[in-house]
Amino acid sequence: MENSGACQGLTRPIRCIVKLGGAAITCKNELEKINEENLGTVSSQLRQAMSSGPDSQKILGMDWSKRPGESELCCDVGGFDDQISCDSSNFVVVHGAGSFGHFQASKSGVHKGGLDKSLVKAGFVATRISVTNLNLEIVRALAAAGIPSVGMSPFSCGWLTSERNLESADLSMVVKAIESGFVPVLHGDAVLDSQLGCTILSGDVIIKHLAAYLKPEYVIFLTDVFGVYDRPPSEPEAVLLREIAVTEEGSWSVVKPNYGSTNKPVEITVAAHDTTGGMVTKIAEAAMIAKLGIDVYIVKAATSHSQRALSGEIRRGSIPDDWLGTVIKFAGKPAQH
Secondary structure (H helix, E strand, O other): OEEEOOHHHOOOOOOEEEEEOHHHHEOOOOOOOEOHHHHHHHHHHHHHHHEOOOOOOOOOOOOOOEOOOOOOEOOOOOOHHHOOOEOHHHEEEEEOOOOOOHHHHHHHOHHHOOOOOHHHHHHHHHHHHHHHHHHHHHHHHHHHOOOOEEEOOHHHHOOEEEOOEEEEEEOHHHHHHHHOOOEEEEEOEEEEEOOOEEEEEOHHHHHHHHHHHHOOOEEEEEEOOOOEEOOOOOOOOOOEEOEEEEOOOOOEEEEEOOOHHHOOOOOOOOHHHHHHOOHHHHHHHHHHHHOOOOEEEEEEOOOHHHHHHHHOHHHHOOOOOOOOOEEEEEOOOOOOO
């Protein structure tokens, strides 16, 4: 696959790629409704993870937009010269669509292609309006928390597919944004397809590709459940799988909790995790990232557990007993200490 402008431009590796799950930042059952509380908490946690200063420092917002019902722009320019640095170049953010874009895409069949049909072309436009609106709101929330974030749409950046498989991805602007001290915020998008005309490029595919070229220290999936379970998490006997090992061949086995000599395989059904917007896909993509030697953490968004993962605390040794989440590692990679 062609990659224009890979990570050769990076002067130092990034620390983390964060995937904001659509189910965690939007209200899945309410069309185009953002979970404001979760998004606000996630933004604050990201700012804290990037900050080199004390938690008590004043956060100066970067969203100088006019608010609904107000006649003036919200702009507080005082104090930026004294602002403690935010090591934003350590992070890249990718988010899912949640309750944005899916309705428009499914009604028009954009994922199937066929731009010669007027309905598909209209659906392509409508889908992009919806997902870019969500991207703007996420960028605004991050900016309000003091994070210098910039929205970057795969369609506009030149990401292309062929029969729904990623064909080319221009990473040059992503690299330039990181080098300039910004946090790129990418998202699942409607894109052009050389065979089908158009399709949907998911955030999970985007994050896998970014991980392969940017080589972050670790990747975090923020979801609406605590991690991967051995059965539907709604069942009373469901067990949180704390550590999963991935082999070179792609098979998975549970390391923690210890199932003894059975080496119990991970069996996941769509029904078991349908509230996350497709946990099966996320696990498959996470496994491919782990095979690159990059640890993946799946953890519930807007919790103390997500804060500890974002800060890098969980990487400093064995998984703490009081931390809830799932770590997916390459079986051939030595433990981090």
